[in-house]
Amino acid sequence: MARISGQHxxxxxxxxxxxxxxxxxxxxxxxxxxxxxxxxxxxxxMVLDLIETHGxxxxxxxxxxxxxxxxxxxxxxRPVDAECPELRVWPAPDVLAIFRFxxxxxxxxxxxxxxxxxxxxxxxxxxxxxxxGRRLGKPVMMSPEGDWDRSDPxxxxxxxxxxxxxxxxxxxx
Numbered sequence: 001m002a003r004i005s006g007q008h009x010x011x012x013x014x015x016x017x018x019x020x021x022x023x024x025x026x027x028x029x030x031x032x033x034x035x036x037x038x039x040x041x042x043x044x045x046m047v048l049d050l051i052e053t054h055g056x057x058x059x060x061x062x063x064x065x066x067x068x069x070x071x072x073x074x075x076x077x078r079p080v081d082a083e084c085p086e087l088r089v090w091p092a093p094d095v096l097a098i099f100r101f102x103x104x105x106x107x108x109x110x111x112x113x114x115x116x117x118x119x120x121x122x123x124x125x126x127x128x129x130x131x132x133g134r135r136l137g138k139p140v141m142m143s144p145e146g147d148w149d150r151s152d153p154x155x156x157x158x159x160x161x162x163x164x165x166x167x168x169x170x171x172x173x
Contacts, residue, residue: 029145
């Protein structure tokens with residue numbers, strides 16, 4: 001994945017010095033909420049296909065067992081009492097996103113803010129979010145860890161702007 005900053009025609013215009021408070025694990029929690037709403041099994045499959053076509057390293061697991069990545073329909077039709085599978089995706093070395101197959105009408109994943117420090121890492125995250133948002137044609141939002149009602153997004157992929165934008169004022173910087 002190319003590391004392109006917004007100042008050079010990239011996928012974001014976010015500048016690290018202005019948004020770093022949104023990447024402070026003490027303020028945001030270590031694992032902020034990243035989500036896409038109003039999705040379907042087909043959207044999940046598009047994300048799985050996107051991971052493969054981009055060649056992002058990935059690992060699918062059910063419990064402690066690493067397995068070949070099944071089709072989204074198979075994963076999302078598991079029994080209600082089955083353990084929730086997870087898909088680990090590395091859009092770049094040392095940058096991990098963990099997708100959990102909780103429901104077909106929402107795609108949720110975690111990123112670790114400790115891995116996302118500095119402009120280069122911010123650009124990697126923005127490119128990853130933008131790639132997913134463009135493929136699905138849907139907003140991809142990020143809010144503080146524990147924002148279960150999704151009421152406080154701080155940044156996200158805006159479909160109309162075709163880039164990641166701020167949705168809140170930074171707390172400092």
